[in-house]
Amino acid sequence: MLRTPFFCKPVNLMAIDTLERTAKQIVLTVQEYSLFAYRAFTNLFTEPRYWPEFLVQSDIVGFGSASIVLLSGFFTGGVLALQSAATLSQFGATAVTGQFVSITMIRELGPVLTGIMVAGRNASSMASELGSMVVTEQIDAMRALGVDPMRKLVTPRIFACISMLFFLTIVADAFGLLGGGAVTVFLNHQDGTQYFSKAWECLRYPDIIQGLVKPLFSGYIIASVGCFYGMRTTGGTQGVGRSTIQAVVNASVLIILVDFLLTRTLLALFPPL
Amino acid sequence: MNVPFASTQPASLSSTDRAPVVAFHNVSIAFDGPPVLDDISFSVAPAETRILLGPAGVGKSVLLKLANGLLRPDEGSILLFGEEISHMPEQKLFPLRTRVGMVFQEGALFDSLTVRDNVAYQLIQERVPDDEIDRRVKKALRFVELEETFSLFPSSLSGGMRRRVAIARAFIRKPELLLYDSPTGGLDPVTSTTIIELVMKERDVYRTPSLLVTHRLQDAFTLCTHRFDAEQGRMVPLPQGETDPNTTFLMLEEGRLIFDGSLHDLLHSESPFVREFLE
Numbered sequence: 001m002l003r004t005p006f007f008c009k010p011v012n013l014m015a016i017d018t019l020e021r022t023a024k025q026i027v028l029t030v031q032e033y034s035l036f037a038y039r040a041f042t043n044l045f046t047e048p049r050y051w052p053e054f055l056v057q058s059d060i061v062g063f064g065s066a067s068i069v070l071l072s073g074f075f076t077g078g079v080l081a082l083q084s085a086a087t088l089s090q091f092g093a094t095a096v097t098g099q100f101v102s103i104t105m106i107r108e109l110g111p112v113l114t115g116i117m118v119a120g121r122n123a124s125s126m127a128s129e130l131g132s133m134v135v136t137e138q139i140d141a142m143r144a145l146g147v148d149p150m151r152k153l154v155t156p157r158i159f160a161c162i163s164m165l166f167f168l169t170i171v172a173d174a175f176g177l178l179g180g181g182a183v184t185v186f187l188n189h190q191d192g193t194q195y196f197s198k199a200w201e202c203l204r205y206p207d208i209i210q211g212l213v214k215p216l217f218s219g220y221i222i223a224s225v226g227c228f229y230g231m232r233t234t235g236g237t238q239g240v241g242r243s244t245i246q247a248v249v250n251a252s253v254l255i256i257l258v259d260f261l262l263t264r265t266l267l268a269l270f271p272p273l
Numbered sequence: 274m275n276v277p278f279a280s281t282q283p284a285s286l287s288s289t290d291r292a293p294v295v296a297f298h299n300v301s302i303a304f305d306g307p308p309v310l311d312d313i314s315f316s317v318a319p320a321e322t323r324i325l326l327g328p329a330g331v332g333k334s335v336l337l338k339l340a341n342g343l344l345r346p347d348e349g350s351i352l353l354f355g356e357e358i359s360h361m362p363e364q365k366l367f368p369l370r371t372r373v374g375m376v377f378q379e380g381a382l383f384d385s386l387t388v389r390d391n392v393a394y395q396l397i398q399e400r401v402p403d404d405e406i407d408r409r410v411k412k413a414l415r416f417v418e419l420e421e422t423f424s425l426f427p428s429s430l431s432g433g434m435r436r437r438v439a440i441a442r443a444f445i446r447k448p449e450l451l452l453y454d455s456p457t458g459g460l461d462p463v464t465s466t467t468i469i470e471l472v473m474k475e476r477d478v479y480r481t482p483s484l485l486v487t488h489r490l491q492d493a494f495t496l497c498t499h500r501f502d503a504e505q506g507r508m509v510p511l512p513q514g515e516t517d518p519n520t521t522f523l524m525l526e527e528g529r530l531i532f533d534g535s536l537h538d539l540l541h542s543e544s545p546f547v548r549e550f551l552e
Contacts, residue, residue: 048398136379136381136384137377137378137379137381138381138382138383138384140338140343140377140381141375141377141381141382141383142383143343143363143367143370144341144343144370144373144375144377145370145371145394145395145398145442146367146368146370146371146395146398147367147394147395147398148363148364148367
């Protein structure tokens with residue numbers, strides 16, 4: 001009878017143990033995140049509400065991110081115009097550059113790029129700010145003073161992020177179209193009026209809905225993931241760094257994953273003509 | 274018999290008045306390993322100051338957080354103001370915690386707020402008018418002798434000043450229980466004495482029950498052998514051989530409560546660990 005060599009069994013067991021531990025950890029994290037995100041969301045519908053915190057966070061997320069969103073939108077639109085004009089010229093269809101830039105920006109790139117840019121800036125800042133508060137016992141102090149940190153810190157951030165991402169996406173879309181227009185007129189030497197009229201004509205309400213539903217989900221993901229990793233920080237300043245990285249990475253991946261699922265659902269709901 | 278540090282007679286209180294403010298019954302807690310606290314039972318009576326001694330890392334801060342419901346025990350029950358809090362939902366704990374003042378190890382001041390807003394944190398949440406807040410904050414800062422820091426940020430304060438602001442924050446709503454987590458830890462002797470004097474002032478002027486965590490024997494003995502003289506505005510030693518009757522000791526060793534008694538009992542304990550700790 002063949003027997004497993006003595007040195008293999010412990011290695012196999014160790015591998016199984018590691019897999020089991022990792023799987024349990026992932027399930028536990030998902031469960032904790034779900035409960036956290038649910039509680040943070042439902043807090044808005046009961047007292048007390050902290051409107052001043054909502055306004056402060058709206059300023060930080062909205063106004064603070066406007067410049068990076070504006071620039072990334074403008075140059076993405078420009079790149080789209082450059083790339084599409086080069087390809088479309090092979091079919092003699094450079095006239096539809098505006099249509100291409102408009103549909104791509106409004107349906108897809110505007111919401112996703114804005115989400116990722118804001119995640120890089122704000123999910124990280126939320127995780128590091130709350131993480132620092134955890135390791136310096138400020139969160140415990142807040143609880144000891146009879147104030148719920150979920151209501152005071154997390155819920156205002158989530159709703160500020162959702163509402164501001166909606167408007168930032170509109171800004172990104174608008175500047176993307178402007179960037180495409182600038183490239184079309186000044187680099188591709190095409191007619192600007194034709195570009196903007198094509199960009200406008202091709203748009204339908206389902207395109208707008210698709211582009212404006214996505215940031216609502218992205219905003220929720222950015223703030224809830226950022227706050228979740230911040231609030232479960234352990235291990236001092238090193239732990240704060242770890243939470244910040246996890247928040248940005250997971251928020252970015254989740255934004256793209258949810259974008260895929262939403263696109264699939266919205267295309268089924270509003271099939272293209 | 275010549276007994277050093279014999280307690281003076283405690284103030285007479287009826288049995289209902291002596292109902293404990295905090296009571297631990299067979300409390301245990303662990304964090305991914307052996308128990309941090311194992312089968313802990315003790316209580317804090319009204320107007321009583323209990324000093325929790327023990328080396329670093331023995332679970333003193335954990336015990337303090339359990340007393341305020343910031344952590345939940347794995348086993349046993351904790352009564353705070355007569356209410357069982359070990360399984361109480363967080364939302365129901367918040368109003369209960371507003372009756373407790375807690376001073377954290379490093380102060381735990383909110384670094385984005387001024388001293389005024391830190392001290393007035395609870396009052397601001399309760400939407401107390403600004404004039405009233407200013408008046409009460411100034412009074413609390415006067416108590417800790419830091420009136421001049423009113424509009425400063427915590428980052429511009431020294432370690433000792435931060436600790437005193439944290440004490441002012443804990444005192445401002447006249448709590449029914451005070452929890453001090455190593456209020457003198459890491460401070461120089463002069464600043465430590467100032468902090469201990471404040472703790473004593475609160476004990477002797479307002480008779481607030483408290484649970485104080487420390488690993489500094491000197492602070493513990495000072496609290497036991499001195500009283501705050503309101504007329505002189507400073508602490509004065511009790512007559513030779515007397516101790517404060519309402520100040521008693523608890524000692525932890527590897528998560529277990531190995532001592533519960535007066536200073537006299539502590540000094541005469543046969544426990545090798547207590548003897549080693551005292552030496």
